[in-house]
Amino acid sequence: MTPISSLPEARWEAVQRRDASSDGQFYYGVRSTRVYCRPSCPSRRPRRENVTFFDTPAEAEASGYRACLRCKPTEVSAGQWAVLHVQHLLDTVEPTPGLAALAGAVGLSPFHLQRVFKAATGVSPKGYALARRSERLKAELRTGASVTQALYGAGHPSARTVYDRATDGLGMSPGRYRAGGAGQTIRYAVVESVLGPMLVAATERGLVAVRFGEAEPLTAELRNEYPRATLEEDEAALRGHIEALHKHLTGRRDLALPGDTAGTAFQRRVWDALRGIPYGETRSYAEVAEMIGEPKAVRAVAQACAANPVALVVPCHRVVRTGGAPGGYRWGLERKRELLERERALAQSGT
Ligand SMILES: [Zn+2]
Incomplete structure (x- = not known):
């Protein structure tokens, strides 16, 4: 197809x-x-x-x-969501995940994913990964292309929005990110959590990554994202962050940790909006698009959720499809379901 x-x-x-x-x-x-x-x-x-x-x-x-009120053409369909999410994973995760892992992340069978992906893009996920390798946004940033050029080149939905140059509570300035983290020291650790191994990484300014998965691929992904930063495995230095994350995962509602992540102005608006979704509640991608005053940008919102580098700190797991189906999660649908169930149960028990 x-x-x-x-x-x-x-x-x-x-x-x-x-x-x-x-x-x-x-x-x-x-x-x-x-x-x-x-x-x-x-x-x-x-x-x-x-x-x-x-x-x-x-x-x-x-x-x-x-x-149309019946087919809601501005909302993201299940198939589209899966394709967008898989594209994002192929754009960002190293080494490139296999078909089974990709299918697991979007809750489809490998066969079905292959079919839907090929119908939408004309190539298999593997073919897509090969084709995109040379033109990935982050790669372009690292080789010194201008930030705007790189955004246009990567075809981001937010390419036309102004890149936010300010460094706020959630932001590493594009200039620093472009240099692959040159001059930065990033401390990281992979610790066990109730959701399995969790990678926590931070500069002295804040968290650059909170991610779930297996230790080695997680570390490789971090290295690949910040090839010029000094990466130091240092669990002790991250103790405060790790404890706060553990407490949050086991029931403490608030999680006020600083972030130090790169994102477009549009992504940051989405991430900020997500931080406003109360513990134990969810919003649809369309509702988040409304929240940021861009009701038509449902797809771009879904992409920004999938690009979230800091799980929990930016609670992208609280965004679900219209109707309540979980949609997808950068770190696997099972984890998303479990997180949502935990939060709902704890919110109801009033603890
Ligand atoms: Zn219709």
């Missing part, structure tokens, strides 16, 4: 089949009702002569169409 052709005939054919794998690749508007839909919309098929096609929801709305 390849991405669907942009020829109207191919698109119309996909609409007639209610082809869910075409979702996100285009939208169709119905002239008589001025409503636009995703290809898989369950509503009755319109007449061909009433149908017009758009590449994006924004294009449809600019032409005076409103989003």
Whole structure:
């Protein structure tokens, strides 16, 4: 399977089949009702002569169409979510995860993931990883391309937003990140947690990473992200952070730890909004998009959640799909489910 052709005939054919794998690749508007839909919309098929096609929801709305209330074309579908999340993992995780690991992270069978991914992008996850290797955002930053150039080059949804140069509570300035962490000392440790091994890494300014997984890949990922920083394994130096994380995982609600992470202005707005979601509660990707005043940016919100470098500190696990399905999690759906269950139970017991 390849991405669907942009020829109207191919698109119309996909609409007639209610082809869910075409979702996100285009939208169709119905002239008589001025409503636009995703290809898989369950509503009755319109007449061909009433149908017009758009590449994006924004294009449809600019032409005076409103989003269909049934298929909610501005929201991210399960398949799209899986593809976005897997793309993100392939962009950021070293060594490149295998198909089984990727499938596990998005809660699909390897077979189904392969099919959905290929339908949306035209290549297998493996092919995508190979193709992207040379053009990854972080790689470009490291080789000295300008920050803006690198953002455009990597095709980020936020490429048009201004890069936030200020270093606030959550931010490593792009200049420092671009240098691969040159001149920085990052202390790290992999400790056991109730969710399995947890990597904690921090500069003297704050946390650069809180991640779950296996010790070796986690450490390799950190090295790859900050190739020019001095990495020191030093659990003692991180004791305060680690204790706060353990307490949080076992029931203390607040977690006020400083971050020192790189992100675009858009990602930071999302991450800040996530920190406002109360313990024991969840929000949908669409609600978070509303919270930051960008109701159309649901996909970009999902990507920002998937790019969160500091688990728990930025509680991206509290963002779920509309309807409550967990959606996905950079560190595995099982962990997300467990975290949400723990928080819900503890919030209800009032401890
Ligand atoms: Zn519809």
